[in-house]
Amino acid sequence: MGGVKHRGGTYPYYPGCTLSTQARAYDRSGRAVAAALGIGLQELAEWQCCGATFPLTIDDSMALIAPTRVLCQAQDSGERVVTLCAVCFHVLRRCQVLLADDAQMLERINWFIEQDYRGELHVAHLLEVLRDDLGWNAVGSRVSRPLDGLRVAPYYGCLLLRPREEIGLDDPEDPSILHDLIRVVGADPVDFPYAIECCGSYLTAKEPRVSERLSREIVASAQESGADLLITACPLCQFNLDYPQRETRAAAAGDGLPVIYFTQLLAVAFGLPRDTWGFEDHYVDPIPALTSMVGISHEV
Amino acid sequence: MHTLISIDTVRGPFVREIEEISGQNLLACNQCGMCSAGCPVASAMDMLPSQVIRLAQLGMEEALTAGGRGDTTVWLCASCLACATRCPKGVDLPRVMEALRQIQLRRGAVRMDLDALPPQLARALPQVAIVGAYRKYLK
Numbered sequence: 001m002g003g004v005k006h007r008g009g010t011y012p013y014y015p016g017c018t019l020s021t022q023a024r025a026y027d028r029s030g031r032a033v034a035a036a037l038g039i040g041l042q043e044l045a046e047w048q049c050c051g052a053t054f055p056l057t058i059d060d061s062m063a064l065i066a067p068t069r070v071l072c073q074a075q076d077s078g079e080r081v082v083t084l085c086a087v088c089f090h091v092l093r094r095c096q097v098l099l100a101d102d103a104q105m106l107e108r109i110n111w112f113i114e115q116d117y118r119g120e121l122h123v124a125h126l127l128e129v130l131r132d133d134l135g136w137n138a139v140g141s142r143v144s145r146p147l148d149g150l151r152v153a154p155y156y157g158c159l160l161l162r163p164r165e166e167i168g169l170d171d172p173e174d175p176s177i178l179h180d181l182i183r184v185v186g187a188d189p190v191d192f193p194y195a196i197e198c199c200g201s202y203l204t205a206k207e208p209r210v211s212e213r214l215s216r217e218i219v220a221s222a223q224e225s226g227a228d229l230l231i232t233a234c235p236l237c238q239f240n241l242d243y244p245q246r247e248t249r250a251a252a253a254g255d256g257l258p259v260i261y262f263t264q265l266l267a268v269a270f271g272l273p274r275d276t277w278g279f280e281d282h283y284v285d286p287i288p289a290l291t292s293m294v295g296i297s298h299e300v
Numbered sequence: 301m302h303t304l305i306s307i308d309t310v311r312g313p314f315v316r317e318i319e320e321i322s323g324q325n326l327l328a329c330n331q332c333g334m335c336s337a338g339c340p341v342a343s344a345m346d347m348l349p350s351q352v353i354r355l356a357q358l359g360m361e362e363a364l365t366a367g368g369r370g371d372t373t374v375w376l377c378a379s380c381l382a383c384a385t386r387c388p389k390g391v392d393l394p395r396v397m398e399a400l401r402q403i404q405l406r407r408g409a410v411r412m413d414l415d416a417l418p419p420q421l422a423r424a425l426p427q428v429a430i431v432g433a434y435r436k437y438l439k
């Protein structure tokens with residue numbers, strides 16, 4: 001890690017449905033941060049939904065059609081496609097791995113969609129580009145407003161880490177990539193026992209009471225460990241952790257735990273214009289946490 | 301109450317169906333309980349994930365389908381993959397849960413009603429939650 005290996009350049013970019021709608025703040029801050037680091041994120045000319053779940057069945061190829069179409073749409077733009085949404089990343093990376101290993105399945109899906117996915121694309125997450133292509137030193141050299149003293153909970157969730165072999169982004173039981181990113185911007189990573197616990201995922205659309213309970217435990221654990229805010233790489237985690245706080249007394253009093261994207265943390269630390277942060281859509285306003293710690297306020 | 305365990309259920313079509321859909325060897329599980337210990341949703345379930353795979357080994361179909369005591373576990377599993385990461389026997393339990401859901405869905409079960417959601421939540425939900433839930437709870 002670290003070292004001088006800045007390659008920069010332009011990467012084909014797959015935003016996915018959620019970053020084009022409900023989680024625009026993630027997309028906007030992600031593009032701005034990448035641009036500030038000399039990386040162009042070139043949105044695919046044409047793309048569709050990845051399907052949002054990776055099929056856990058071995059006898060049903062239908063659910064692989066949507067992600068394979070996305071891989072097809074991306075393969076002519078370069079060797080790699082970059083994602084930000086942890087859900088899209090998870091689905092596309094696992095589809096990539098499966099089709100690279102299973103020639104028969106590749107042939108079957110290609111026959112079905114009447115396209116020719118060659119099975120060679122690599123799906124990357126922007127976090128990997130920052131760590132492995134640019135290196136943390138290059139990311140750190142862009143920091144103009146070090147977030148000294150800010151205590152940040154690195155929340156990994158599930159899809160960015162598991163399963164170990166197929167995702168391969170970090171140690172699924174003891175990850176460090178978000179910890180390293182937090183240190184790079186001058187803030188302190190806060191260890192808390194729920195960093196790799198599930199937020200409830202899609203249960204939020206069926207059993208909201210159950211998923212709210214999971215998310216409250218995660219938020220409480222981060223707060224008890226002293227976190228001023230929490231970062232995530234997943235729009236579903238962001239929603240599941242932020243939305244249940246909308247009406248709590250704590251949130252009203254400014255004591256809620258802001259849940260922000262790692263790209264928003266970078267945008268603040270890079271001193272990028274406020275319109276790239278996208279804090280307006282959050283249920284717990286992140287500005288007060290930044291005000292008390294690093295002197296950022298609502299006044300411009 | 302008597303529970304009959306017989307060779308007909310242990311070697312029956314229900315076990316074969318689970319194994320064919322999941323690709324897992326159910327008998328690999330030695331009931332260590334690691335999966336249940338780390339399952340984030342266990343407290344909301346009527347039966348632990350390790351108990352579900354035990355009943356699956358025995359082919360206890362009634363307990364694991366609608367109306368059975370294992371039903372909440374099957375439908376509350378969030379596919380978080382924590383158990384699969386930790387299983388010392390390499391059992392991919394989320395795939396077993398998915399097979400149990402698929403067996404019901406393929407028989408026509410519908411396990412979600414979007415209209416039942418609080419309207420404020422329905423408007424606020426991210427797309428991935430809606431698409432993901434559709435894929436998990438409807439055929």
Ligand code: SF4
Binds near residue numbers: 330393
């Ligand atoms: S962790 Fe694996 S071996 Fe242990 S009870 Fe669960 S499925 Fe069975």
Ligand code: SF4
Binds near residue numbers: 378379380397
């Ligand atoms: S995948 Fe399902 S059963 Fe396994 S730990 Fe997660 S919620 Fe529990």
